[in-house]
Amino acid sequence: MTLRTRIVSGYLAIILITGIVCTVAIHHYIKANRTYEEISKNYILINNIVNELTYRIAQRQTALQGFLLTGKTKYLMAYDENVIPVKMLLKTAGDLNEGQKIYLALFERYATLAQNWEDNIAEAEKESRRRLDSGLIGQEQYIDEITRIDGKGRPILREMKAVEERLQRMARKEVTSRSAAAAAAGGRTRNTLVAIAATTFFMSLTFGLILSNRITSALKRVVDAANVISARNLSYRIPITAKTDELDSLARSFNLMAERLQEGIRVLRESEKKYSVSVENANDGIFIVQDGKYVFCNQAFCRITGYDLDELVGMDSLHLVVPESKEMINERYFKRLDGQEVPRVTQAEFLSKEGKIKHLEISAGLIEYENRNAVLVVARDITERRDYEKRLRNLSEQIIRTQEEERKRISHELHDEIGQTLTAINLNVGLLRRQHPVGSASHPICEDIQGLVTKIVDDIHRISYNLRPYVLDNLGLVPALKWWTTEFQKRTGIKARFQAEGEVQNGFSPVEETFMFRFAQEALTNVLKHAEAANVFVSISCRSNKVKMVIQDDGKGFDAENLSSYSAGRWGMGLFGIKERALGFDGTFHIISALQKGTALIVELPCVPLEAEEKGSL
Ligand SMILES: Nc1ncnc2c1ncn2[C@@H]1O[C@H](COP(=O)(O)OP(=O)(O)O)[C@@H](O)[C@H]1O
Ligand SMILES: [Mg+2]
CATH class of the missing domain: 3.30.450.20 (PAS domain)
Incomplete structure (x- = not known):
């Protein structure tokens, strides 16, 4: 049974008991009230009748005496007026109900006495008077007779008086005895009400105490358990009773919570352990x-x-x-x-x-x-890694430098040595051709040789330019870039614009210049290979402490974000190599690219004053 049902039924039982006892009390009260009403009604009635009878009898006697003494008939009329009410009163008394039989006997006795007095006394007196009036007897005899008759009537009247008194006494007695009963009923009512109040009070008190004891003891168990658990004894559980009310389900829920908590903490500790082991190791x-x-x-x-x-x-x-x-x-x-x-x-x-x-x-x-x-x-x-990287960079820089030197040497050799030799050959073949007139068998051979030599000269020029453009060595970075940009446009048909701001400072080494030039070459090659661009803009700005180069196209662009989280292979040696070398020069390299909007590659290198760093040989 749930606690709520128990509380409700407990209080309903108290209300029911109180209701029953109240009904009994009210019943007593009504009974007492009715008794009071009855008594007072009877008493009033009997008192009234008795008083009235006394009054009427006295009236009648007075009226009769008056008639007898004065002889005036108006007294007799008054006498008659009282006979009827007496009779009516006696009739009323006769109508008194069953419970008043004791009074009836007295009333009957009274009626008999009254009748007797009427018949014998009053009639005899009236007879004497008649005889006096008709002169049958004298005044004196009349007085004697009346005195005698009156003397005879007196005991009757006395008895009537006694009956009256008894009636009144009885009524009084009844009032006294019945009012004691009524008072007792009233007292009982009061007692019952006091008893109800006391019982209700004690029942509520007991019920409340039992209830609060049940609630507080259950809550105390929960509080105690919470204290035990908070003192890190997680295995503690509240003992479960067989009851099934809310307090027991609270205890059950509490135990469940403690169980989950214990389990959670166990899991947490385990993962904490694993975690701390991995963190520590x-x-x-x-x-x-x-x-x-x-x-x-x-x-x-x-x-x-x-x-x-x-x-x-x-x-x-x-x-x-x-x-x-x-x-x-x-x-x-x-x-x-x-x-x-x-x-x-x-x-x-x-x-x-x-x-x-x-x-x-x-x-x-x-x-x-x-x-x-x-x-x-x-x-x-990454201290060690950084050292390795630095060493690796230096090494590759060394390789690149050697490569560049080699290229330069080959290019010079091709251009200066082989080129010049070929030029000499070409001149000689020209002479030879002139010595063999048109139409001779060897003339076409000479022409062929001259054509081949010219082609070789062109090829060597191209190869040596590709290996290392002289302009870079002869005129410097800015003119070399300008020239390369113009060449690029001619070669590819992509509109290439060039802009330079300032002159390259002394602090910028030939190695760095070469790198910048190679960067421009790679970037422009990428524009041709990947960008599908219509325009490209090459700009270089030289300031006292840094050189910045931007190569920007309006091509299809690419996802540079993903390229930066690539593996070196994926990025390709082009851009990766540029980045690595820029870092090697303590510079920076950035790619800004948006799909369908174009790409900008930016390299910035610091310009270190000559004294600070030995100028490279390239
Ligand atoms: N200007 C550009 N426009 C569009 N895509 C480019 C551009 N430059 C580079 N890319 C993209 O970046 C990739 C990497 O370039 P790169 O490192 O030079 O290697 P490679 O040119 O050998 O592919 C290219 O394959 C290309 O997809
Ligand atoms: Mg490339």
Whole structure:
């Protein structure tokens, strides 16, 4: 049975019992009331009758006496007037109901006495008077007779009086006795009502106490269990009784909750364990920064930085960052906390405890740590990788440089040595041809040879230009670019515009110039190969501290974002090589491309003053 049903039925039972007892009390009350009414009605009636009878009898006697004494008949008329009411009163008394039989006997007795007095006394007196009036007796005798008759009537009147008195006494007695009964009924009513109030009070109290005891004891069990569980004893369960009310289902739900909690915590602990094992064993440094301080670091981070865990936890997070990177790291930290977009991966230099520079590749993300925002950072030590990369770059730069030198040498040799030799051959073949007149057998052979030599000269010129345009060596980067752009337009039909701003400074080495030229070559080749463009714009701006080159086309464009997350193979050596070499010169390389809108490739190289860096040989 549910608690609600129990409460409702408990209170309904109390109301029912109260209702029954109230009905009994009301019944008593009505009975008492009715008794009071009855008594007072009887008493009033009997009192009235008795009073009336007394009055009437007295009237009649007075009227009779008056007639007898004065002889005036008007007294007799008054006498008659009283006879009828007496009779009527007696009749009324006779109509008294069953319960009043005791009075009836008295009334009957009274009636008999009255009749007797009427018949014997009143009639005898009247007879004496008649005789006096008719002169049969004298005045004296008349007085004697009347006195005698009156004397005879007196006992009757006395008895009538006694009956009256008895009637009144009885009525009084009845009133007294019945009103005691009525008072007792009233008392019973009062007692019953008091009893109801008391019973209801005690029943409600008991029921309320039982109920509250049931609720509080059940709640106490839940509270106790919650306390036990909060003291980390997760296996504790509330004992379940056989009852099926809401409090027991509360206990059952509580147990279920505790079970789920226990299970959840077990799963959480397991994953926490796995997680902490993998975090601790990770090769990458992992740390959490909160309020600008390290609040967690793994072993790898300690290894990278050379600090102990105790030293790191609580340390200002910028303490290890080199001064140049501090501002950038700080700005990103606050932006990230603020929910702003920040690149996930960045590179920064940290100072180890021994004072060594550590190159770290940092990827960071916002997390909640101990209920507050924090930044989780994975730091990969790329110091060695950077060294390798640098060495690799130097090596490839070396190769490229040698290659360029070789190209230059071959180109010069082709142009200057073989070219000139061929020119000499061509002149000689010209002479030979003139010596063999038209129509001779050897003339066409000479013509053929001259044609072949001219073609070879052209080919060698072209090959040597492709290997390394002289203009670059002879006139410098800007004119070489201008010339190449014009050539490109001629060769391909794609409208190519060139614009230069400023002159290339001394600080720009031949190696860098060559790179810039090769960049332009590669970019223009790409425009031809991939862009399907109608226009291309080559611009170079030379400032004191940097050279910037932009090659922009209006072709179909490509998804440069995806290219940047490519493998070297996918990107192809062209753009990849440019990027690598630009980085090798401490420069930058950017691709801005939009589908159907075109592509812009931008290379920026710093211009280091001559004294600072040995000028290359190319
Ligand atoms: N100007 C351009 N317009 C459209 N697509 C280009 C352009 N430049 C490069 N690409 C795209 O980028 C890819 C990589 O270029 P690149 O590294 O020079 O390699 P390759 O030219 O050998 O394909 C190209 O295959 C091409 O899809
Ligand atoms: Mg290419």
